[in-house]
Amino acid sequence: MAKVKSLADLRKMKEDLQSKVHLREKGDNYENLVQVKVGMGTSGIASGAKEVFNFFVDELEKRSIEGVVTQTGDMGYNFAEPTIEVTIPGKEPIVFGNVDMKKADQIIESYIKNGELVEGILPENYDKIDNK
C-alpha cells in the first residue's frame, strides 16, 4: 500500500478513489457493473449473511452477470437480517431485507436481470450528513 505523505497526497487519493472507489481491480467499466453490498456486522453474519455473500459471488459468475459483491457493516435494519443493497447501473441503490438463498435467487433473476422489484424492500429511512 502506498504511503500517504501529506494532506495534498490524501486529497489526491480521495479524488481518485471517489471516481472509481474500490472497483479498480475490475477494470474501468465499474459503472456498468451491478453492485451488491452485503451487511456483515455480527447480527448479519449470525443470520446467514456469509452464505448470502458467497451465493452472490458464485451465482453472478455462473449466470454471467458482470457484478461486484462487497461486504459492509451493520445497516441498522436488524429486524430484517440479512440485509443487502443492490445497485443496478444508472439506478438508485435498493436495500432488500430478510435475504435468504431463495430471496437472493429471486433478486438475481427478477431484479438484476429484468429490473422487476421483489418483496422485501426497505426504503432508506434516514438522512445523510451530505445533505445537511
Place this chain on the structure above:
Amino acid sequence: MAKYSMHILVCGGTGCRAAQGLAITESLKKEIDENNLNDTVQVIETGCFGFCEKGPIVKIMPDNTFYVQVKPEDTKEIIAEHVIKGRKVERLLFVDPDKKEKVSDSKHMGFYRKQLRIALRNCGFIDPENIEEYIGREGYEALGRCLTEMKPQDVIKIIKDSGLRGRGGGGFPTGLKWEIASKNHADQKYVVCNADEGDPGAFMDRSILEGDPHSILEAMTICGYATAATKGLVYIRAEYPLAIKRLQVAIKQARESGLLGKDILGSGFDFDVELRFGAGAFVCGEETALIHSMEGERGEPTVKPPFPAESGYWGKPTNVNNVETFANIPVILIKGATWFRSIGTEKSPGTKVFALAGKINNVGLIEVPMGITLREVIFEIGGGIKDGKKFKAVQTGGPSGGCLTTKHLDTPIEFDTLIAAGSMMGSGGMIVVDEDDCMVSVAKFYLEFTVEESCGKCAPCRIGNKRLHEVLTKICNGNGTREDLELLDNMSRVIKDTALCGLGQTSPNPVLSTLDNFYDEYLEHVDDKKCRAGVCKSLMQYVIQPDNCVGCTACARVCPVGAITGERKGIHFIDQSLCIKCGACIEKCKFNAIFIQ
C-alpha cells in the same frame, strides 16, 4: 417477460398498513390491470418509509414522486394522471412545512426523515476492511486538516464549541475533557477508546467498530494531537471478535499507509494505536476500573479525583472517550461546530445512536437528533409494539437507567431531561417492554445483572444490591409485605448515596424508577399476591375448569412431574404442590379446560 419502466412503491410499515395501505396496493393493481399496464408498471409493497405521520405513502420510481396521505380512492387518479399522462397529482404531493411549497422529487425532502446518521455515516455503506473506501468518503481529511492547518488548541476549541457530550452515558463535555488532558504535562500521555460496551441490549459501539473502524482510529489520532498524546489504546471486550478483527485490519492498513505511526502526513506528529482486551466485566466501562484492567490489575474502580486526565494509565494523563463520541469527531472538524450545534438541542447538540430491542417491531440501530420524543422513536421509527400489544415502558440506560412510561412519551430525549424523568441516556440501549412484562421482574432482572457484575470493592454495592435482589425475589415469590416496599426504597437511596463508583451509584435506579412509575404493580404483588402480566410463576396457578374437561388425559400424559390426576373420561385435577408451572398442559389441552389463575 415483463420489462417494467415504472415502479410504484406502497409503504407496508405498520402505520401505513393500519391506514389502508393494503387497500391501496389492491386498488392500484386493479387500475393497472384495467388499463392494460401489467407489463410496464409494477406495484410493490415495501418496508417502512419512516414518515408515518403523513402515511399512507406511495412513491413512484424512477421519477421519485412522493405522495402522502393517499387514500384508496386516489389510486384511479394516480394511474390516469401520473402513470398514463405523466402529470403529477399535485394535491397529493408533500408540502414543505418551511417553504410552504410542494415537493415533487423526494430526493429534495430528506428533512422529513426522523433519522440523521453522523456517527453511523459509513456503517453499512463502506467495506470496513478497505481503507480506500474510507478515504474515498473524506476519511482522514479531518486528521489531515488538524495536523497541517490547525494548532492543538484550535482543535480543542472546535470540539468545545460544538458542545459534544460523552456518548458513553455520562454526558461530560468532550472538549472540556480534552482541554484538561492537554493542560496536564507529562513525558507520556495516552488516549483511550472505551469499547467496553456492556449494557444488556446495547450494540451501537460494536456496530460502529465493525462497520467503520477507521473513523475511530482517525478520531483517536486527532485527540492525540490535541492533547499531545502519542499512544492510543482501544479497550475492547474479547466477546466482540469481529470488531477486534476489523480493528486489527484497520490498524494494519493505517500503519501501512502512514496514517498511524511516525511522522503522520509529514507533520512530525507520531501516534500509534494498540488494542487491549477486556474479559467483559461491566464495571470496566467505568474509566478508572478500565485503566486498572489495562494495567493488568483487577478491574476495580478507584475514587475520583484524581481523574484519569491527571493520573490515568500508568499514572500518566489519559483521555478516555467512548466509541460513539470518537465517531462524531471527524465530522465535527470537517463540518464545523456551528453545523453540529444546529442539530439536536441546545444542551445536547448532535445525534444519538440507539439500539432498539425488546417488544418492538423494527429492532435495530437508529441514529436520531437529540430532542426527538420517545413516541417518535417507538411508534414511528420503531414501527410500534410487536403483535399490536400495549406499550408499557422503555428501559433506557441499561442496568444504570430507569424506565420511561406512557407519561414520558412526549418528553424530548436528551441527557438532562432523561435524568429529570428518573432514567438516563446511558450508552443507548432501549429495551421496550409491553403489557406482558412484569415490572417487578424487570427490576429483578437488572439487579441480578448488577449483583453479578459488582466488583465487590465497596460494601453498599456488594452487600446492598444483593439484599435488594433478595427482597425483589421475595416479592416475586409472593412473600412480600408493605414493609418490604419501604425497605426497597430506603435501601436504594442509601446505596445511591454511598457507593464508590458509577456502577453502584446507579444500580438501584431500575428499582427506584419502577417503584415510582409502577407502584400499583408492586402493591398487587404484596397485597393481592397477583402478577397481572402472568410472569411471576409463584403467583399463578394452573387450574382445570371442570365444565370443560372431557377427561381425555392429554394433560396428565404431558405433565413432566405427574401433578395431574384423573380417570379417563373423568374430570382431572392439578396438584398445586407438585405443579412447576411449565405450561405444558395448557398447550396440550384442546378443550380450553385449563386456565391461569
